[in-house]
Each structure stands twice: as C-alpha cells, then as structure tokens.
Amino acid sequence: MKKRVTLTFPRRMVQMPVTYRLAKDFNVAANIIRAQVAPNQIGKVVVELAGDIDQLDAALDWLRSQDVGVSLANREILIDEESCVHCGLCTGVCPTEALSLDPKTFMLNFTRSRCIVCEQCVPTCPVEAISTNF
Numbered sequence: 001m002k003k004r005v006t007l008t009f010p011r012r013m014v015q016m017p018v019t020y021r022l023a024k025d026f027n028v029a030a031n032i033i034r035a036q037v038a039p040n041q042i043g044k045v046v047v048e049l050a051g052d053i054d055q056l057d058a059a060l061d062w063l064r065s066q067d068v069g070v071s072l073a074n075r076e077i078l079i080d081e082e083s084c085v086h087c088g089l090c091t092g093v094c095p096t097e098a099l100s101l102d103p104k105t106f107m108l109n110f111t112r113s114r115c116i117v118c119e120q121c122v123p124t125c126p127v128e129a130i131s132t133n134f
C-alpha cells in the first residue's frame with residue numbers, strides 16, 4: 001500500500017540517507033514529492049511511501065524514534081466550482097495533468113487521483129478558486 005506523509009527532520013537528521021534506510025531496513029520505497037531542506041536547518045519533506053502495511057508502520061515508528069515528525073494528514077486540493085471561470089491558467093503549471101481543460105466543453109477537469117498536492121496551481125488562479133484543506 002501507499003501512504004503520503006510529511007516528514008519534519010531535526011537539524012541533526014537532515015544529512016541522513018533516510019530513503020536508503022527505509023529501502024534497506026524496511027523494504028519501503030520512498031518517492032519524494034516535495035522537499036524543503038537546507039544544511040543545518042529543520043527540513044520538511046512530503047513523501048509517498050510504498051510497501052507492505054506492517055513494514056510501513058514499522059518504518060514510521062523508526063522515523064518517530066529518530067525524532068522525525070510524521071504527519072499523516074490527508075492533504076488535498078480543493079476546487080471551488082462556483083468560482084472557477086475555466087480560464088485554464090492552472091492547467092499550465094500542473095506537472096501531472098491532474099488539471100486539464102476538456103477539449104470539447106473547455107471546462108476545467110480535475111483528476112484527483114493524479115494530483116500530488118504540489119500546490120503549484122494554487123497561486124495561479126486569478127479568482128482564488130483553488131485552495132488546500134490544511
């Protein structure tokens with residue numbers, strides 16, 4: 001199964017090869033979606049973890065034991081369909097084509113399963129129709 005989590009690393013952990021440890025010790029694959037990490041600073045990484053459910057839980061327990069903050073909050077993009085004027089601006093920045101304009105109706109389509117919650121679309125909307133649930 002897959003879990004998307006936000007990890008907050010203390011300064012001493014920022015240089016640690018966490019994805020290697022997750023793969024080697026827990027057989028958990030880590031796909032980094034977004035990272036804000038700088039040397040000697042607290043780091044934040046949004047990551048999708050894939051593996052066996054028990055191994056995933058063990059991996060998260062290990063991360064917590066290393067003082068890594070683990071947030072399982074289910075982050076989502078919200079589109080206000082009442083406000084959207086279907087201008088298509090947001091589709092130009094979406095890296096996964098979760099946002100697209102229907103070629104026939106020219107209406108905005110949002111395919112949630114493709115969205116990686118990178119938030120790049122949020123500031124592009126001229127009518128502030130895109131927001132997050134956090």
Ligand code: SF4
Nearest residue numbers: 094115116118119121
């Ligand atoms: S959050 Fe990112 S992936 Fe999701 S719809 Fe917006 S731009 Fe696309």
Ligand code: SF4
Nearest residue numbers: 084085087088090125
């Ligand atoms: S940028 Fe905003 S108004 Fe334009 S299509 Fe996207 S959500 Fe709709």
